[in-house]
Amino acid sequence: MRLLLIALAAAATVVVAAGAEPILRLVTDIPTSVSAGGADADALFCDSWRLSVETGNTGPWRAVPARCGPFMREYMEGERYASDSAVAAAESLAFAAQAFASGEGGARPAWVFDVDETLLSNAPYYAVSGWGATQASVKPVFSPRNSQYSNPSSATPSHSAEVSSFLAYGLQEFNETSFDEWVDVAKAPALPSSLKLYNELKGLGFHIILLTGRSELQRNATEDNLLFAGYHSWEKLILRNARTAVQWKD
Numbered sequence: 001m002r003l004l005l006i007a008l009a010a011a012a013t014v015v016v017a018a019g020a021e022p023i024l025r026l027v028t029d030i031p032t033s034v035s036a037g038g039a040d041a042d043a044l045f046c047d048s049w050r051l052s053v054e055t056g057n058t059g060p061w062r063a064v065p066a067r068c069g070p071f072m073r074e075y076m077e078g079e080r081y082a083s084d085s086a087v088a089a090a091e092s093l094a095f096a097a098q099a100f101a102s103g104e105g106g107a108r109p110a111w112v113f114d115v116d117e118t119l120l121s122n123a124p125y126y127a128v129s130g131w132g133a134t135q136a137s138v139k140p141v142f143s144p145r146n147s148q149y150s151n152p153s154s155a156t157p158s159h160s161a162e163v164s165s166f167l168a169y170g171l172q173e174f175n176e177t178s179f180d181e182w183v184d185v186a187k188a189p190a191l192p193s194s195l196k197l198y199n200e201l202k203g204l205g206f207h208i209i210l211l212t213g214r215s216e217l218q219r220n221a222t223e224d225n226l227l228f229a230g231y232h233s234w235e236k237l238i239l240r241n242a243r244t245a246v247q248w249k250d
Contacts, residue, residue: 190229
């Protein structure tokens with residue numbers, strides 16, 4: 001009798017499954033939101049594009065896709081970017097604490113940090129100058145060592161006391177000249193989770209080394225900015241020579 005009940009239950013399961021929609025959709029199926037187009041399609045595409053960039057699958061790229069301007073702004077100024085940073089910092093601290101406790105770091109453990117988008121956030125710069133390319137490029141004006149920097153062509157209200165917001169993050173191509181001017185301002189804020197990790201690593205006894213693709217000519221501005229953002233007592237700040245940033249870090 002028991003075997004018969006099991007057989008009947010299995011048959012019923014097959015019948016129900018045959019007449020129902022599949023629970024698991026094939027990955028080749030295109031989501032309705034994408035096929036329909038619109039804001040949902042842009043958000044889905046841009047989130048996938050961001051992941052592709054972060055994993056290195058995109059390769060060299062010159063500009064954020066035009067449709068992703070609003071997405072980039074929402075990500076950088078919203079809770080998601082802060083959450084991503086916090087999780088990365090927490091995982092790093094857990095690894096460091098384990099390595100330090102086990103003695104794997106040796107008698108003189110060191111931790112190497114990058115500067116831009118690791119210790120310092122350049123989001124205020126990109127909010128003014130844009131995250132990619134546009135036909136109507138507007139060059140921001142920065143005043144070195146002055147707390148005021150703005151985009152004279154922007155009509156949108158300031159989203160902080162120090163920077164004027166550029167609508168949809170501008171989507172301009174990266175401009176090395178204007179970025180160097182921004183570096184000279186020396187007012188980039190700290191990433192809060194990175195600053196917390198930095199101080200906790202120092203508390204554990206790690207020696208802090210900073211490796212950046214910034215030019216040696218920007219040493220003073222970089223040191224001033226790090227101090228302004230709350231970083232101090234690093235052991236060494238290594239800047240690049242005439243080589244490119246990628247060659248230098250390799």
